[in-house]
Amino acid sequence: MDPNYIHQVSLGDIKCTLLYDMDFVYRGQDFFRNVDEEILVRELIEYGQALERIPSPYIGLLLEYESNKILIDTGVGYMEQAQEINGQQFKLEGRLQKLLRRVGVDGHDITHLILTHFHPDHIGGVYSSDGQLLYPNAKIYAHADEWEYWMGGKSSQQPSIFRYFINENIAPLKDENIYLVGMNEEEIVKGVRLIKTSGHTPGHLSVALQSQGEQLLYISDTWLHPLHIRHLDWETVYDLDQDLARKSRIFMLEEAYNNNMLVQSFHFPFPGLGHVDKVKDGWTWVPK
Numbered sequence: 001m002d003p004n005y006i007h008q009v010s011l012g013d014i015k016c017t018l019l020y021d022m023d024f025v026y027r028g029q030d031f032f033r034n035v036d037e038e039i040l041v042r043e044l045i046e047y048g049q050a051l052e053r054i055p056s057p058y059i060g061l062l063l064e065y066e067s068n069k070i071l072i073d074t075g076v077g078y079m080e081q082a083q084e085i086n087g088q089q090f091k092l093e094g095r096l097q098k099l100l101r102r103v104g105v106d107g108h109d110i111t112h113l114i115l116t117h118f119h120p121d122h123i124g125g126v127y128s129s130d131g132q133l134l135y136p137n138a139k140i141y142a143h144a145d146e147w148e149y150w151m152g153g154k155s156s157q158q159p160s161i162f163r164y165f166i167n168e169n170i171a172p173l174k175d176e177n178i179y180l181v182g183m184n185e186e187e188i189v190k191g192v193r194l195i196k197t198s199g200h201t202p203g204h205l206s207v208a209l210q211s212q213g214e215q216l217l218y219i220s221d222t223w224l225h226p227l228h229i230r231h232l233d234w235e236t237v238y239d240l241d242q243d244l245a246r247k248s249r250i251f252m253l254e255e256a257y258n259n260n261m262l263v264q265s266f267h268f269p270f271p272g273l274g275h276v277d278k279v280k281d282g283w284t285w286v287p288k
Contacts (some may be wrong), residue, residue: 005099007271011262012211014065014191018264018271019099021058021075022092024121028054031225034235043227054225056267058121060096061218062105063209068189069105070112071135072207072218073266077124077169096125097134112188113138116220117201118150118170119238120162122266126169133176140173141188143196144180146203181205197222197252199245200238206252208261215261222252224267226285229253229276253283262288 005020028051032040041051049055063070075096100107113135116122128134149155150166151174179188181203184196193208200221207218222245223229224236232246239245256263256276265272265285273288 002102004270005095006103007273009262009273011209011216012191012214014063014209014211016209016216017062017064017103018273019060019062019075019096020270021060021094021096021099021121021125023055023057024076026054026056027052030237032227032234033237034233035231047226056224057270057272058094059264059266059270059272061207061264062100062103063192064105065191065211068111069109070114070189070192071100071110071138072114073116073122073220074113074125074134074169076121077126077129079124079129092120092124094125107134108137110135110138112192113140114188114194114205114207115140115142115146116207116218117146117204118142118166119201119221120165122220123169124165127172131168131172133172138177140176140178141194142178142180143194143203143205144182145196145198146201146205147180149202195252195255197248199241199243199248201240204248208255215259216264217252217256217261218264218266219252219256220266222248223265226268229283229285232282257283 007018009016028040031054058075060075061072075094076092077094079092181194187193191210195206197204197206206220206222209216235242253276275286277284277286
């Protein structure tokens, strides 16, 4: 088992396996659209990052307990053909499927699949490159507002790469075992609670886990970088509703802090685990 790509922790009776799908390098102007360049350069130095080079992991989570094998997000998938992103060609070679097999889990073993939202790095591994559903026995969960946005006309102006992933990985699910959550919170199995945290996308979900008094919060893309915790007014182009995104960040920060929850942040350095803490002027991220 490669500790560079696989990290396991126990949460009461739940065995949690974090799977490092791949990295992508983002631009500062996209991650922090409303921040003065000089200020941003100075703050990124703390993380060893540069204005035009912000490495960002994609991290899925496998939960195993009793007869359940629950996968949260599928990574970007594996594609032989390069895709154009921001005018450049990239090969998207996600490892998540290989990592699952490395820990002894086949796609057919997955009983529940949670899609926190429909951006490419979270849904790209729902189907194989030849159109086969990779988790055929899973009950699939997403929020109804997410489905309505991407499957209706509201998302028509989204980048073509986003539309490609929707057409390949989400549209075919209409004929599969998909359950669309309609409430702001819903426990889908004991100890696994879906929480609507809109803003990044209309039906974005976070996942709260609890077992034997221990808790973990998988925030998905509620925040993308520790600086979004430190500076709640710093915006990213990837959030569709900036006001709602800020409110969701505050909601999740308070939830995690008040309940002393371990937090997993999808885009933070692997394995993305830590806690949030209150400081004099706001919040900070404390890596585990």
